[in-house]
Each structure stands twice: as structure tokens, then as C-alpha cells.
Amino acid sequence: MTYSEKLKNFLTQEIIPDLEEAIDEIFAFIEKSKMASIADKEELKELQEMHSECKDIVSEIESGEMSEEEAEDILNELVDMKSVEQE
Numbered sequence: 001m002t003y004s005e006k007l008k009n010f011l012t013q014e015i016i017p018d019l020e021e022a023i024d025e026i027f028a029f030i031e032k033s034k035m036a037s038i039a040d041k042e043e044l045k046e047l048q049e050m051h052s053e054c055k056d057i058v059s060e061i062e063s064g065e066m067s068e069e070e071a072e073d074i075l076n077e078l079v080d081m082k083s084v085e086q087e
Contacts, residue, residue, distance in 0.1 A: 002068060002071070003068050003069075003071040003072040003075055004061045004066060004068060004071040006071075006075055007057070007061060007071045007072075007074055007075040007078075008058055008061045008062070010075060010078060010079070011054050011057060011058055011078075012058060014082070015054055015078060015082075016051065016054050016055070016058075019047055019050055019051045019054065020051065022047050023044065023047050023048060023051065026040060026043060026044045026047070027044075030044075057074065
């Protein structure tokens, strides 16, 4: 399996669903409290941007625009971030 395939799988099976879940939770919290703090809005904006970036990366992979070296670098960064998050 190539790094591009591994990155695409990691994004579509783990990262993007996690981001979507976090975005949904913030929307639910805002809906429940009928108010959003500046911090909530900032967090939501950051998560939405990350989600968009992940979708863009998947598109780049699917169109063949991403090199294997770039895919490997991004995959390693994401795996490191995910590992730190789970500790």
C-alpha cells in the first residue's frame, strides 16, 4: 500500500469522522445552550477549517496531485498528532 493510500484511508476512516463528530458536538452544545462563546466559535471555526483541509488532501490524492513524499510527511504528522491526543 502506498503512502497516498494509507493517508487517504487514515483521513477518511479516522480523522474526518472524528472532526465531524467534534463539529456536531459543538453545534449540539451551542443549540442546547442557545448561545455560543467566542471560544466556542473559534473552536468550531478551527475544526471546520481542519475538516476542509482534510477533504482537500483527499481530493489531491484522488487526482494524483500529491507526491508520495508529501503524503508520507503528512501521514507521519497526523499519526504523531493522533498519538499525542490519545495519551
